Amino acid sequence: MFERLPSLVFLIIAGALAYFISSTPERLNGDEAQLTVIIDGQKISGLIEPNGIFSYRGLQFAEAPTGLMRFKPAHSYIYTNAYKATEFPAACPQNQGNPDWYRGVVKSFQKDPKLISGLDNISEDCLYLNIWTKNHSGKRPVMVWIHGGANVNGWSYEPNYRGHNLASQDVVVVSVQYRMGPLGFLPTPFDQAGDDFSNNYGLSDLNSSLQWLQKHIQAFGGDPDNVTLFGESAGGGNIAALMLNPASKGLFHKAIIQSGALGPNATLNKTEAKAASQKFYNALEISSLEEARALKWPDFLNWSEKTGLSYYHHPTHDGKTLMAEPAYSSDIPLMIGSNANEMLMYLSQDPKVNEKLLTAYDEKIRALTAEKHSDPVMQLDYITTLENFTCPSLRMANALQSRSYVYNFSKTRKGSQKLLAYHGAEIPYVFDTHDTWLPTDDNDRKLTAAMVAYWVNFAKTGNPNDASLPNWPEYDSNKVYNANKAYIHELDSPIRKNTDNFQAICRLFKGM
Numbered sequence: 001m002f003e004r005l006p007s008l009v010f011l012i013i014a015g016a017l018a019y020f021i022s023s024t025p026e027r028l029n030g031d032e033a034q035l036t037v038i039i040d041g042q043k044i045s046g047l048i049e050p051n052g053i054f055s056y057r058g059l060q061f062a063e064a065p066t067g068l069m070r071f072k073p074a075h076s077y078i079y080t081n082a083y084k085a086t087e088f089p090a091a092c093p094q095n096q097g098n099p100d101w102y103r104g105v106v107k108s109f110q111k112d113p114k115l116i117s118g119l120d121n122i123s124e125d126c127l128y129l130n131i132w133t134k135n136h137s138g139k140r141p142v143m144v145w146i147h148g149g150a151n152v153n154g155w156s157y158e159p160n161y162r163g164h165n166l167a168s169q170d171v172v173v174v175s176v177q178y179r180m181g182p183l184g185f186l187p188t189p190f191d192q193a194g195d196d197f198s199n200n201y202g203l204s205d206l207n208s209s210l211q212w213l214q215k216h217i218q219a220f221g222g223d224p225d226n227v228t229l230f231g232e233s234a235g236g237g238n239i240a241a242l243m244l245n246p247a248s249k250g251l252f253h254k255a256i257i258q259s260g261a262l263g264p265n266a267t268l269n270k271t272e273a274k275a276a277s278q279k280f281y282n283a284l285e286i287s288s289l290e291e292a293r294a295l296k297w298p299d300f301l302n303w304s305e306k307t308g309l310s311y312y313h314h315p316t317h318d319g320k321t322l323m324a325e326p327a328y329s330s331d332i333p334l335m336i337g338s339n340a341n342e343m344l345m346y347l348s349q350d351p352k353v354n355e356k357l358l359t360a361y362d363e364k365i366r367a368l369t370a371e372k373h374s375d376p377v378m379q380l381d382y383i384t385t386l387e388n389f390t391c392p393s394l395r396m397a398n399a400l401q402s403r404s405y406v407y408n409f410s411k412t413r414k415g416s417q418k419l420l421a422y423h424g425a426e427i428p429y430v431f432d433t434h435d436t437w438l439p440t441d442d443n444d445r446k447l448t449a450a451m452v453a454y455w456v457n458f459a460k461t462g463n464p465n466d467a468s469l470p471n472w473p474e475y476d477s478n479k480v481y482n483a484n485k486a487y488i489h490e491l492d493s494p495i496r497k498n499t500d501n502f503q504a505i506c507r508l509f510k511g512m
Helices: 002-012 097-108 201-220 234-242 270-284 289-294 297-307 351-359 363-370 376-399 427-431 442-461 502-506
Strands: 036-039 042-045 054-060 128-133 140-146 172-176 222-232 254-258 334-339 404-409 489-491
Touching: 036 201, 128 201, 140 201, 140 234, 140 442, 172 201, 201 222, 201 234, 222 234, 222 442, 234 254, 254 442, 270 297, 334 376, 334 442, 351 376, 363 376, 363 502, 376 404, 376 502, 427 442, 442 489
Parallel strands: 140 172, 140 222, 222 254, 254 334, 334 404, 404 489
Antiparallel strands: 036 042, 054 128, 128 172
């Protein structure tokens, strides 16, 4: 059961994605010259945020993946008319997983779940990005956010992903969308002339967005030679996948992966992907590419939910668009980490179920983790968080030859007893976008200032440190399994060195 747990986890986690409430109102600026950039010879106009940051919403970077473009790699979009980038685009096809998930989080904080609205604006015409910039001159570091949501849910402009505060730190912030679910990560088993078998359409969308930025980001004051990808959960996993994609080389220069390292079972090989694809389309009784392209997108999603088929969110290491590990780009500095209680909110309320799950683990793992947690639920949370998040992060840091920095986020808010440092809890600290219903005190604000600085410093130089911050030493991959020697930065109040014996436990998991 636990050998495939990463698949289950990333499907259930429709994102610990900070979400819907909030938003700071925007206002139009009367000076059109300040708001206009030229793309493909056309005038593109945007908005100004109340804090003075320029905002461009819904910039199309690829042709709509509809009709004959469904199940094709992304094709670049060329502007032929003036365009007002003042409205966020439709989200890519998905269900209501994120609203439902976040209502559960709100309820855990004893707030009204009705604060979370549903997602209404959904379309296959969804390959757009958003940009926040301090001004249009100069060449500032670019930070590109890739949202999470198990590669089945999420979108680029959820309130905690809006970059107006982060962009005030003299970086250009971008958030992008990509195809998900059976339309983004499930291949078709039908022949396509000139298109080798692959299911990595969502990854091709991300590559297309990065190619667009290489061509155009300087018009927004960004430096195309200093691009950092950062993302959470499946977004982080997709960054790891892009580090294994030869076509991505040169499109970005640094990576920050938050709770999303690719674990041993997080990708499929071509044989597995073909078998999964055939099973899915047989169940749909679809036997041709034409039929697959004619099916309405809600029918794809409804069928996948009814059948419980969960394989389609995996990237495929096909030897072309995604290489097998350990072929990570060795010249990409990495910041990577996870949260202390990623799995707590997903555990059963039935002690017998948890006890059964706990006893399925190796006796050595149970003995080592019992030293930290005597309560069975907390021990199971600790083990499953290590297995699915912490250990894959350490494994990736160990595999890289480039400079890396590793963190463990353990900050808990007031009233978070049911969740503690849950999956996605770090995101409002990174963007400085705390929801109004999240209890936020002075310690939260101090940690926010430090984390924003760490993230921005890393984007600027590949090193998170500056003289105003607690020192964050580089992770030494040669000491990965030597207890308490490979440095892990504990992001909490106060910030300190992590002293858990993660490495000794991680080496006991299969594939780690």
